[in-house]
Amino acid sequence: MSRTHRSRTALAAAALGPLLLVSACGGSGGTDDTDGAVTELHVVDYYNNDPNKSVWQEVLEGCADEVGVALRRETVPGGDLIAKVLQMSSSRTLPDVLMLDNPDVQQIAASGALTPLDELGLDPGGISEGVLAASMYEGQLYALQPVTNTLALFYNTEILAEAGVEPPTTWEELKQAAADLTEGDRYGLALSAINTYEGTWQFLPFMWSNGGDEVDIATPEVAEALQLWKDLLDAGSMSQSVVTWSQGDVADQFAAGNAAMMVNGPWNLGTLEAVDGLEYDIVPIPAPTSGADVVSPFGGEGWVIPRTGDDARTALAAEFVQCLTGEAAVTAAAVGTHTVPTDPALAPAVVEQVPQLASFAEQVPNLRARTGQLGPDWPGQATAIYEAVQNALVGGMAPQDALAQAQDG
Amino acid sequence: MVDGATALPGRSVLGGRVPSRAGRPPGRHALRRRAVHLAFLVPALLYLLLFFGYPVVKNVVMAFQEYTTATFYTGEAPWVGWANYAAVIDDPVFSRALMNTGLFTVGSIAGQFTLGLAIALFFHKRFPLSGVLRSLLLLPWLIPMIAASAVWRWILDTDNGVLNRALGLLPFVDGRPAWLTSTSLALLAVVIVNIWLGIPFNATILYGGLQEIPDELYEAGALDGATGARAFWSITMPMLRGVVTVVLVLGVVYTLKVLDVILGLTNGGPANATQTVATLSYHLSFREFDFGMGAALGNILILISLVFAVAYLRLNRRAVDE
Numbered sequence: 233m234s235r236t237h238r239s240r241t242a243l244a245a246a247a248l249g250p251l252l253l254v255s256a257c258g259g260s261g262g263t264d265d266t267d268g269a270v271t272e273l274h275v276v277d278y279y280n281n282d283p284n285k286s287v288w289q290e291v292l293e294g295c296a297d298e299v300g301v302a303l304r305r306e307t308v309p310g311g312d313l314i315a316k317v318l319q320m321s322s323s324r325t326l327p328d329v330l331m332l333d334n335p336d337v338q339q340i341a342a343s344g345a346l347t348p349l350d351e352l353g354l355d356p357g358g359i360s361e362g363v364l365a366a367s368m369y370e371g372q373l374y375a376l377q378p379v380t381n382t383l384a385l386f387y388n389t390e391i392l393a394e395a396g397v398e399p400p401t402t403w404e405e406l407k408q409a410a411a412d413l414t415e416g417d418r419y420g421l422a423l424s425a426i427n428t429y430e431g432t433w434q435f436l437p438f439m440w441s442n443g444g445d446e447v448d449i450a451t452p453e454v455a456e457a458l459q460l461w462k463d464l465l466d467a468g469s470m471s472q473s474v475v476t477w478s479q480g481d482v483a484d485q486f487a488a489g490n491a492a493m494m495v496n497g498p499w500n501l502g503t504l505e506a507v508d509g510l511e512y513d514i515v516p517i518p519a520p521t522s523g524a525d526v527v528s529p530f531g532g533e534g535w536v537i538p539r540t541g542d543d544a545r546t547a548l549a550a551e552f553v554q555c556l557t558g559e560a561a562v563t564a565a566a567v568g569t570h571t572v573p574t575d576p577a578l579a580p581a582v583v584e585q586v587p588q589l590a591s592f593a594e595q596v597p598n599l600r601a602r603t604g605q606l607g608p609d610w611p612g613q614a615t616a617i618y619e620a621v622q623n624a625l626v627g628g629m630a631p632q633d634a635l636a637q638a639q640d641g
Numbered sequence: 642m643v644d645g646a647t648a649l650p651g652r653s654v655l656g657g658r659v660p661s662r663a664g665r666p667p668g669r670h671a672l673r674r675r676a677v678h679l680a681f682l683v684p685a686l687l688y689l690l691l692f693f694g695y696p697v698v699k700n701v702v703m704a705f706q707e708y709t710t711a712t713f714y715t716g717e718a719p720w721v722g723w724a725n726y727a728a729v730i731d732d733p734v735f736s737r738a739l740m741n742t743g744l745f746t747v748g749s750i751a752g753q754f755t756l757g758l759a760i761a762l763f764f765h766k767r768f769p770l771s772g773v774l775r776s777l778l779l780l781p782w783l784i785p786m787i788a789a790s791a792v793w794r795w796i797l798d799t800d801n802g803v804l805n806r807a808l809g810l811l812p813f814v815d816g817r818p819a820w821l822t823s824t825s826l827a828l829l830a831v832v833i834v835n836i837w838l839g840i841p842f843n844a845t846i847l848y849g850g851l852q853e854i855p856d857e858l859y860e861a862g863a864l865d866g867a868t869g870a871r872a873f874w875s876i877t878m879p880m881l882r883g884v885v886t887v888v889l890v891l892g893v894v895y896t897l898k899v900l901d902v903i904l905g906l907t908n909g910g911p912a913n914a915t916q917t918v919a920t921l922s923y924h925l926s927f928r929e930f931d932f933g934m935g936a937a938l939g940n941i942l943i944l945i946s947l948v949f950a951v952a953y954l955r956l957n958r959r960a961v962d963e
Contacts, residue, residue, distance in 0.1 A: 314710075315927070321714040339930065343711035417800065427910035429928075472822045473799050475911040490800070608710075611929045619734075619913065627824050627912030641733050 270545050272302035273552055276316070277331035277533070279569075280307040283502060287568030294564070295555035299548055314340075321345045326538035328549040334366040334377060335429075335614075337534050338607040341369035347537045348372040352550040357557060358575035366601035367534050375534030376553050378562045379571035381497045382528045382599055383437055384591050385518065386504075389511045391418075391492040399493075399515045403460050406518040410469035413492035420469040422482045422491035425461065425625055429611075430479055431618040433529055433602070434495055435461070437517045439617075440527035440600060446613055447605055449620065450632070450639040456520070458624050458631035465625055475626050486512075497531065498592050501570040514591045530599035532571060572596055616641060697943075703936035710930045718933070725937040734913055734921060735938075742917040742945075745832055745903075746896045752836035753892060754885075757843025762877075764844075765851045775848070782841045790905025793834050797821050797906075824914040827907050831915045835902050839895075843888055850884030851877070890953035894946050918942045 273296060279288045285307060296303035306327070308316050314336060320326045321343065332340060340346060350373045356364055359377065367375040387399050395413055400406040410420030424434045438461070439446075444454035464470050470491070477485070479496055486494040487507045495517065504510060519526050535556055537549045555561060562573045566582040572593040573579050579593040603610045620638035623629040629637070704725050706718035729735055764775050781789065796803045797820035805817045820830040858876050862868070867875055878885075900919050903909060909916035909924065918938055926935025 314930070318710060318713040322716070339710055343709075343714040345714040427908055427912075471800050472819050475822050476794075476907065612931075615924075615929060622910055622912040625911075626819075626822060627914075637733070 270301060270542075270548050272304045273299070273329055273545070273549060274327040275303060275305045275329045275331075276308065276313075276320075276327040277305070278308055278310040278313045278333075279331075280309055284569050287565060290568075291556070291561050291565050295552050295558075295561060298555050299551045301548060301552075317345075321538070326540055328537070328540060328545050329552055330536050330538050331533045332375065332536055334363075334375070334380075334530070334532060334534050335602045335610055337367055337375045337536060338369045338603045339611070340536070341374040342608045345538050346374050347539050347546060348374060349376065349537065349550070349553070352537065352546065354550055354554050358577045359557070360574055360576060360597050360599065362597070362599040362601055362604070363530055363574045365604035366530075369607065375536045376557045377532055377534035377574050378557045379566045379569070380530045380532035380574045380596065380599065381499060381571045382530050382592055382595050383434065383495055383497050384514050384516055384595075385493055386486060386496055386500075386512050386514050387493045388486070388489070389513050391489075395492075399513070400518045401515070402518050402522050403520050407460070407463060407467070407469070410464055410493065411467055414467075414469050418489065419471050419485075419491045421464060421493045421495075422470060422477070422485045423461075423474055423495040424477050424479045424482050425474045425618075425621050426476060426478055427618050427622050428478070429614050429618070431475075431621060432614040433531070434479070435617060435621055436600075436602070437495075437526060437528040440529070441517070441524065442520045445605075446602070446610075446617070448639060449613075449617060450636040452632070454635055455632040458621060458635065461621065462624050462631060472626065475622055498570045498572070498589055501586070501588055514588055516591050516595065525598060526595070527598055527600050528595055529602050530574075530596075532574070700936050700939055700943075703933055704940050706933050708932040708936065712932070721933065725933045726941075729921075729925070729934050729938050729941075734916060735918075737913050738916045738918050738921045741828060741913075741915060742897065742919070742942075744828060745835070745899070745915075745917055746893055748829075748832040749835045749839060749896045749899075750889065750892045752832065753839035753843045754889065756836065757840050757888075758847050760840065760844040761847035761851055762873075764848055778844055779841045781838050786838070786901040787905055789838070790834070790902060794821065794906060797830055821907055822911055824912050827911060827914040831903055831906055834906060835896065835899060838902060839892065842895075843892065846884060846888050847881070850881050853884075854880045886956045887953070890949050890956070893949045894953075897942060897946050897949075918945075 275292060277288065279285050289305065292305060293303050310333075313331075313333070317326070317330065317332075317340060326345060354373070354376060356367075356373060356376060359367075363377055363380055364373070367373055367377060385399065391413060392399065392409075395415075397409045397412050398405075400409040406421070413420035425431050435457070436446075438457040439449075439454050442453045442457045444451060444457055465472065465474065471485075474482075479500075482491075482494050483496055483500045483503060485491045486496070487504060487510060489510075504512060517526050517528060535553045537546060537553060540546060557575075559578055562575065562578050563581055565571065566573050566578075566589075567585050570586060570589065572589050573582055574596065576593075576596050579596065583590050583593050602614070606613055616638040619641075620631075620634040623634035623637070624631045627634065703718070705720060705722060706712075706725075707721050708718045712718045760778065764771055764778075795801075797805075799805060799817050799819045799822055802820070804820070808814045809817070818826055820826050854877065858880070859872060862872050862876050898919050899917070900923055903915055903917060903920050904923070907915045909920040919942060922935045922938035922942065924935075925938060926932050
């Protein structure tokens, strides 16, 4: 009788057991060892694929050595980083040093989770003004970005030579060249007009170079840029699939010979080198008219220092981040990951080692930040831009109508 | 529910030695037994509160707040009342998304159910290898959606996709349909893929329902001259009614919230042609970081699902009563 009860009680306890365990696990962890000297720095980034992963591992280890701490590095997939950062900021487990994609810096800075770097005495050195615009929030510096990338026009030298076409330098030439190069299953041009921020990023060099501005996109300048894309599509010079292609897909199409030219960035150099029999070269994005300036957005990531409330660690983190923008770190990162230094003075040494980076490096002083004017409001407007692009390309709307609707929405 | 104690899951473990309680005065024993009962209830209750109650309440509250990236660090989310709801409903994309959700759900369910039923009927007639074929049918269920959608994107690609290449071989087909890149076809393409994905669920459950129908009914029907189509409409369908209701209602609830299929194939595009309430909510929360507005849309979706869930519960109860 009482045995029955005991075993029942035991069963109930057993049923409760896992719950207690779960809650016990929830309670532990979190607090770091704060006894005296700092022995390691916790670094989080999204360079989770080679070659970027291993190149940055060396760069980060080099700076950890210089600062005199061990490196505890955590890499997460690119798409998960912001979710991870938000989770870490609500549980107060932010790392000592964090990498952020440059258009996200202001958004996270606005949340209050980051330490202003000027307070820590960090020096941006020769980093170009345009790049710094994305690292600043309300007049204070929050990130240091050692290397950057941007867009350019890749062209298949064999196909162009065969067709007797010169690489285009203006919009008119681009349209003509793309039409001349389209033949059979091959399109003249490939680009990404996808309905993500990638599509917006690819449209910006055309929109900005024509005098358009992200604050108000319902302008004739932006409409002309969009008309150019629409003309290219309507003429059959590029596939309608551009509205679903990511930049990775665009590179695949180019590598497979399905497109004679593409708009893309230097991060593809590694994969393109590996393609047998592919001969290509890179020129700047064509300008609206001959001799006009091309204004492109810049990509790449900045390094920030979250507020961890631990002064000793923050001081070391500051030294560490300063080291990441030093000449040795920048050169190693730029050469290894096919990016260009944000400090134009460091560019020649890099271009000497990777000549294909030349057309990207020369754009650095003119690069423009996506978040320079809108700051944390950029994601909303970036969505409006790619929606307008899609509405005009395949949604049957006239460019100016699509842009007006996106601006009002 | 005190008598329910005899039905405790522990009973069989105890070898059925649960003693009779007749004539025993309530005392320490009864209290203790009640405590034990409660201890068995607590885990389930805690589980429900923690993993169902909390998220729902949190989502409802979040929709009334300006919940942004800053909230995660500061913990502050200013109360904005119905502003989030007003903003999402006012968004021109919302009506589009609502219509797409309706078309997507109706199209998917109609296709899944019809094909699922046809396949279930087909396999109900046993034939060599029918067991093997029936298990192959479950394949769409076993493939991770992210992989399946990548493969479907290749198949449906306008220029180099298998489907268009195959269509190109046909003499009477002109041009290449832009399955995923034209605003008129994208929703259809997404529905087709979702039908493919939903067939196993429908076929399996309906097949189970068919097994339950006694053969005698068909034999008796056959004697009265009811065979073929007549047997289907007069015996199979009425007997299957309960299962059909379950399949349809669950199907609707699952389809309303489909996210991965659409994100993987078109990400809601082109030009919002496949944007549904679910994908729009995802975009607002995890791409624009406006969690308040995302939650508001999510709640609207929950409300729509709730209508069907309540309908399901009512129909289910009636079926049990019958």
